[in-house]
Amino acid sequence: MNYLSLAEKLVSKAVKAGADAAEIYISAGRNLSVNILNGEIETIEEADSAGAGIRVIAGGSLGFSYSNSLAMKSLEETIEMAVKFAKLTTPDENNIFPSLNGETDVDGLFDPEMEGIPLDKKIAMALETEKMAMSDSRITKSSGSFYGEGVSEIFIASSGGSSRSYKASVCSFGVSVVAEKGDQKKTGGEYGSRRFFSDLPHSGDIAAKAARKAYEMLDPRMVRTQKAAVIFDPDVAGSLLRGVIAALNGERVLQGASFLAQSLDKQFASPLLTIIDDGTRPRSLGSAPFDGEGVPTQRRVLVEKGVVKGFLYNSIAARRAGTVSTGNASRSGYSSLPGIGTHHLSLETGKYSRSEIIAATDRGLLLNGVTGYGIDAVSGNFSGGASGFWIEKGEILYPVEGLTIAGSGDTILNGIDMMGNDIDMNRSFAAPTFRVREMQIGGI
Amino acid sequence: MKLQHFSVKDIPRRRFLELTMKGGVAVAVTPALLSQLTSCGPGAASATALDTDRDMISRVLKKALEKGGDFSEVYIENRISKQIVMEESKFRSGLCGINQGAGVRVICGNKTGYAYTDVVDEEKLMRAAEVASYVASGEAPATVVSLTEADYKSFVTVEMPLAEIADEQRIEMIRRADTAALEYDPRIRMALVDYYDEIRGRVIANSEGLYLRDELPLLFFIVQAMSSDGKARHMARERLSMHSGFEMFSQVTPEEVAQNAAREAIAMLAAEEAPAGIMNVVMQNGWGGVLVHEAVGHPLEADNIAKGIGAFTGKMGQKVASDCFTMIDDGTLPNFRGTVNHDDEGTPAQRNVLIENGVLKGYMTDILSARQLDMKRTGNGRRESFRYIPIPRMTNTFIAQGKDDPAEILASTRKGIYVQSLSGGSVNPVTGMFNFTCREAYLIENGKKTVPVRGATLIGSCMDVISNIDAVGNDLAFGPGICGKGQNAEVTAGQPTVRIRGINVGGSKA
Numbered sequence: 001m002n003y004l005s006l007a008e009k010l011v012s013k014a015v016k017a018g019a020d021a022a023e024i025y026i027s028a029g030r031n032l033s034v035n036i037l038n039g040e041i042e043t044i045e046e047a048d049s050a051g052a053g054i055r056v057i058a059g060g061s062l063g064f065s066y067s068n069s070l071a072m073k074s075l076e077e078t079i080e081m082a083v084k085f086a087k088l089t090t091p092d093e094n095n096i097f098p099s100l101n102g103e104t105d106v107d108g109l110f111d112p113e114m115e116g117i118p119l120d121k122k123i124a125m126a127l128e129t130e131k132m133a134m135s136d137s138r139i140t141k142s143s144g145s146f147y148g149e150g151v152s153e154i155f156i157a158s159s160g161g162s163s164r165s166y167k168a169s170v171c172s173f174g175v176s177v178v179a180e181k182g183d184q185k186k187t188g189g190e191y192g193s194r195r196f197f198s199d200l201p202h203s204g205d206i207a208a209k210a211a212r213k214a215y216e217m218l219d220p221r222m223v224r225t226q227k228a229a230v231i232f233d234p235d236v237a238g239s240l241l242r243g244v245i246a247a248l249n250g251e252r253v254l255q256g257a258s259f260l261a262q263s264l265d266k267q268f269a270s271p272l273l274t275i276i277d278d279g280t281r282p283r284s285l286g287s288a289p290f291d292g293e294g295v296p297t298q299r300r301v302l303v304e305k306g307v308v309k310g311f312l313y314n315s316i317a318a319r320r321a322g323t324v325s326t327g328n329a330s331r332s333g334y335s336s337l338p339g340i341g342t343h344h345l346s347l348e349t350g351k352y353s354r355s356e357i358i359a360a361t362d363r364g365l366l367l368n369g370v371t372g373y374g375i376d377a378v379s380g381n382f383s384g385g386a387s388g389f390w391i392e393k394g395e396i397l398y399p400v401e402g403l404t405i406a407g408s409g410d411t412i413l414n415g416i417d418m419m420g421n422d423i424d425m426n427r428s429f430a431a432p433t434f435r436v437r438e439m440q441i442g443g444i
Numbered sequence: 445m446k447l448q449h450f451s452v453k454d455i456p457r458r459r460f461l462e463l464t465m466k467g468g469v470a471v472a473v474t475p476a477l478l479s480q481l482t483s484c485g486p487g488a489a490s491a492t493a494l495d496t497d498r499d500m501i502s503r504v505l506k507k508a509l510e511k512g513g514d515f516s517e518v519y520i521e522n523r524i525s526k527q528i529v530m531e532e533s534k535f536r537s538g539l540c541g542i543n544q545g546a547g548v549r550v551i552c553g554n555k556t557g558y559a560y561t562d563v564v565d566e567e568k569l570m571r572a573a574e575v576a577s578y579v580a581s582g583e584a585p586a587t588v589v590s591l592t593e594a595d596y597k598s599f600v601t602v603e604m605p606l607a608e609i610a611d612e613q614r615i616e617m618i619r620r621a622d623t624a625a626l627e628y629d630p631r632i633r634m635a636l637v638d639y640y641d642e643i644r645g646r647v648i649a650n651s652e653g654l655y656l657r658d659e660l661p662l663l664f665f666i667v668q669a670m671s672s673d674g675k676a677r678h679m680a681r682e683r684l685s686m687h688s689g690f691e692m693f694s695q696v697t698p699e700e701v702a703q704n705a706a707r708e709a710i711a712m713l714a715a716e717e718a719p720a721g722i723m724n725v726v727m728q729n730g731w732g733g734v735l736v737h738e739a740v741g742h743p744l745e746a747d748n749i750a751k752g753i754g755a756f757t758g759k760m761g762q763k764v765a766s767d768c769f770t771m772i773d774d775g776t777l778p779n780f781r782g783t784v785n786h787d788d789e790g791t792p793a794q795r796n797v798l799i800e801n802g803v804l805k806g807y808m809t810d811i812l813s814a815r816q817l818d819m820k821r822t823g824n825g826r827r828e829s830f831r832y833i834p835i836p837r838m839t840n841t842f843i844a845q846g847k848d849d850p851a852e853i854l855a856s857t858r859k860g861i862y863v864q865s866l867s868g869g870s871v872n873p874v875t876g877m878f879n880f881t882c883r884e885a886y887l888i889e890n891g892k893k894t895v896p897v898r899g900a901t902l903i904g905s906c907m908d909v910i911s912n913i914d915a916v917g918n919d920l921a922f923g924p925g926i927c928g929k930g931q932n933a934e935v936t937a938g939q940p941t942v943r944i945r946g947i948n949v950g951g952s953k954a
Contacts, residue, residue, distance in 0.1 A: 085538035225721035371879035385879035385903035404950025442720030
């Protein structure tokens with residue numbers, strides 16, 4: 001359904017109800033998901049949903065309300081609530097909505113064929129993936145496979161300019177299995193997620209990777225507490241670096257709640273580290289013509305050769321910082337106010353292959369599992385649980401688990417001394433394998 | 445499987461404890477709150493969904509079983525919420541939300557079909573019933589028993605209904621917390637205060653003839669305080685949450701919450717690098733119970749047991765922990781954040797002993813896993829909203845009161861880490877490997893707490909940790925949290941002071 005004219009109508013109703021400025025954000029969508037366990041359907045779920053988020057500024061104060069009923073009477077009452085609630089908040093000259101003009105042309109956000117592909121074919125794909133993952137003799141049990149898809153449409157109208165909308169699709173499937181040996185149980189899972197059904201990875205590859213992740217961790221050992229090199233697998237790059245991204249949040253920077261608050265245009269990390277946020281990649285998850293408040297998306301280099309090149313802003317934080325929005329207003333649906341977030345993150349690749357990085361490591365940890373919160377965006381400290389493989393003299397010796405790794409963000413990020421060339425841009429945080437020269441490892 | 449963030453400590457925790465100790469049952473009341481909700485929105489519109497005609501619900505339950513199946517259910521929900529956020533002493537935003545909808549579920553053998561709709565009318569519910577019945581195999585369906593309204597016991601009391609509270613009173617609590625945090629010490633540079641309340645109305649009806657309707661109020665108050673002395677920075681959190689009326693703030697004041705956050709923020713400015721490697725850990729009473737929530741609670745949820753993959757599969761009746769270790773999940777603790785009265789499938793909440801003196805006694809089930817395992821329903825079938833299938837979840841989960849003097853536990857620990865509060869953590873329920881991040885922790889040297897140490901990770905295996913608990917204090921206390929398992933649930937975690945021998949600590953110092 002096209003809600004654009006409804007959104008526009010609500011903007012004028014809000015202005016009539018006493019708002020100086022109003023913004024209506026409507027999202028409508030459909031979801032389908034199927035879970036498979038041991039060759040049978042375990043759950044199947046389907047739903048349509050829609051709702052409206054109403055943001056108003058009245059007397060310089062911000063109010064917000066939402067409703068998942070799009071009946072006009074409910075919406076009118078929702079508008080009244082937003083206007084009434086605005087009276088409670090503190091007036092702030094930085095409370096503005098962006099003027100809506102222009103959007104980024106991004107190809108391939110919506111797959112017109114996905115929904116038309118028969119459900120049976122999608123179920124068959126999940127069934128096959130589970131079967132293939134279970135075909136390895138080292139795999140003893142299935143935790144299940146799944147297929148899921150969603151279509152969503154976003155509509156934004158504002159008293160500050162022209163209204164706009166876009167439609168996007170996403171589909172994904174994956175599997176998780178268990179390898180057992182004696183009393184040991186190890187789990188492995190893998191999935192693929194794309195905008196287009198035809199872009200999904202092969203089920204055989206997903207199955208093989210899930211199985212391998214489980215069985216290769218059998219018979220792990222502990223190593224002693226020591227300092228050693230740590231090689232980050234592409235799977236875990238985000239677990240370390242998402243704290244850097246959180247520290248680039250322009251609002252946290254303004255509040256002084258970021259360890260990178262004073263680092264603009266300064267070297268804070270190894271020259272091998274370049275981080276790019278891109279909302280414009282064709283057919284990519286994270287891409288969109290505009291952000292959560294209608295500002296055109298961009299491709300931005302956030303960190304270049306270890307130097308902070310810019311922070312992330314939505315309109316309100318940008319105005320406070322004396323700059324303009326970077327198109328990073330994020331919204332988790334109609335029920336939330338715009339926060340600050342990223343689109344698609346990637347690291348610039350280096351010159352080494354993964355095997356060259358391993359071969360160049362005299363003693364260290366090839367890390368493929370990290371638990372914890374990553375680098376703390378406020379203090380810059382890092383500590384996490386770790387698992388992976390132990391390397392000596394350039395060779396992988398055995399799996400290790402139950403270890404910890406820790407350090408200060410400063411030391412770790414400056415310690416990146418080898419950057420790989422093995423990037424898969426389909427990951428939500430796309431990174432090649434990279435190495436940190438030395439970290440504290442906790443063991444026996 | 446993340447229990448996230450925040451903690452409750454010291455004074456609020458004692459208050460929580462006092463509430464538990466009152467024991468008995470504070471019966472009654474969430475009467476007709478809905479009619480009083482007009483202050484936040486479409487009273488008329490919202491009343492309709494929960495008022496959905498019972499005969500119509502019966503028709504939907506029948507439709508859902510038309511193609512076969514063992515069980516059908518209609519779940520209708522109406523949630524009205526308010527949120528006010530203060531940052532840097534400014535009221536940054538006020539949110540008011542209405543979420544209403546219904547889900548229809550069909551169980552056929554091990555299969556579940558589910559569909560939900562935002563619009564609660566017969567056409568949409570019938571369509572949802574049809575989608576949900578996709579899993580049915582065409583065998584003779586179960587009979588739909590005619591609906592009878594069930595009574596339930598309430599463990600939630602309300603003295604000051606949220607609907608009668610003026611927004612100005614909410615604002616006042618936030619302002620008081622902000623002021624108290626900033627006045628605590630000049631090194632407190634900023635406070636972030638989050639106020640949230642909701643009233644969640646539920647109608648649960650199923651093919652077994654159950655019809656239940658109730659309303660649960662919830663309050664959630666979070667204060668974060670950021671300290672900075674020019675060299676170090678620390679963001680501390682404290683939170684308070686209950687199913688209760690606004691009287692929550694007379695039991696624990698906003699100042700107490702704020703001062704606890706500020707105390708932690710200042711204490712941790714002096715933090716040094718934590719040591720790395722395996723050592724003894726003493727966990728202070730309260731929210732630290734989140735460790736067993738993750739390490740033992742999640743693996744005892746019956747869904748993974750029914751799949752045959754959970755870490756505790758096949759261990760019922762066996763010795764799995766040390767003798768001094770008893771763990772309980774109890775959805776009936778008066779006004780606690782994890783209290784449910786009855787779960788989201790209509791099963792009454794109860795006190796479930798999971799592990800008693802080291803022996804595995806029970807799993808936490810929902811309707812489906814209870815059927816699959818041929819066990820009783822334990823009142824743990826919970827869902828975040830009508831958009832989710834209910835799954836086995838914890839409520840208020842804790843290590844039972846022990847006999848040891850907490851001071852003695854610390855004094856008898858020569859060397860190790862004293863964990864005053866944890867941020868949160870996660871567990872792999874199959875392998876049992878868990879991890880936690882310390883929010884506030886200290887070195888133990890010669891039986892004394894000495895210097896604070898920076899947020900270190902604790903990791904280990906659930907089987908090891910419960911076998912290695914060698915002291916359990918007599919100071920049981922609780923803290924509120926959010927538990928994530930694909931969907932969120934409000935919970936509390938609790939424990940007395942305990943000592944765990946040999947946990948791997950992720951410090952940055954050798």
